[in-house]
Amino acid sequence: MRLIAVCFILLLALIQYPLWLGKGGWLRVWEFQRQVAQAQANNNQLKERNAKLESEVADLKSGTDSVEERARFELGMIKKDEVFVQILDSNAIMPPSVPATKFADPAPAANSKKTSTKH
Numbered sequence: 001m002r003l004i005a006v007c008f009i010l011l012l013a014l015i016q017y018p019l020w021l022g023k024g025g026w027l028r029v030w031e032f033q034r035q036v037a038q039a040q041a042n043n044n045q046l047k048e049r050n051a052k053l054e055s056e057v058a059d060l061k062s063g064t065d066s067v068e069e070r071a072r073f074e075l076g077m078i079k080k081d082e083v084f085v086q087i088l089d090s091n092a093i094m095p096p097s098v099p100a101t102k103f104a105d106p107a108p109a110a111n112s113k114k115t116s117t118k119h
Helices: 002-021 026-062 065-075
Strands: none
Touching: 002 026, 026 065
């Protein structure tokens, strides 16, 4: 009776191995599900980016407002007869001022090459 129980447990373990660790086992299925979820999240981010780019292209094709906005903010351009006003935040950290010193190049070193002449 004891031998039958041991054989039964051994057969049960052999049957469970492919279910959990085999080629189509649960561990691989869970790993593939995780990879699919990650790929779907990445695809959703790329779709959002593409939608933003498509809307930007449509804006650039349809009128001059977006071109003018880019010229103003990215290139600092202004229209004729406009006045540029810049408002600085008083809480902004200002970089330390660099003293206005003239940086002189060090004196050129004397030519220390020795030349030998053969007569």
